Amino acid sequence: MTNTVVLFSSSRRNGNTGKLLDSVVGGGSVDIINLSALDISEYDYDHKNINDDFLPLIKKVLTYDKIIFASPVYWYSVTPTMKTFLDRISDLLDLPDLLDLGRQLRGKKTYVLSTSISHEISDSFINLFKDTFNYLGMKYCGYVHANCSDDYKVDEYEDDIHNFLALLN
């Protein structure tokens, strides 16, 4: 899993999504960025928030080839923090000085890691990512999803994790 970064968002670090993430990345050397630990404010048409943590974050993310987006399903969608991160990518399309950063997203390999209380990943949730990646020219490479209706049970997902890791390596 070289050159991989995880963008993690959940209302709790050690909840179901965090546990699934930990069983995927193990004690390995993958960099995990907890979006909740950063100051990333909502999209602003006037870009008065340009000096918050978004720009340094996206510059760091662009140094990796593979990006794992990790979020629980909250109301058929991603967490508000993950959505805000995705919204802020618009900064890179709006501001002439940042267009080159936006172009650097093209070709990045993307993956989704999620949990919910359903066996199936929600269509609206995964399509939100797929459509966004497609628009930005990023390459969607697959997902791992755990049904946590009875909490996260690692033994039930060993095969899925194995298959997901095969996509990453």
Ligand SMILES: Cc1cc2nc3c(=O)[nH]c(=O)nc-3n(C[C@H](O)[C@H](O)[C@H](O)COP(=O)(O)O)c2cc1C
């Ligand atoms: C605010 C909220 C909204 C949720 N919405 C959904 C949903 O739309 N579909 C679903 O299957 N599960 C939903 N769930 C269940 C969570 O996706 C599930 O418990 C998940 O594993 C929680 O991960 P976490 O421990 O990282 O927060 C919701 C949970 C919360 C707290």
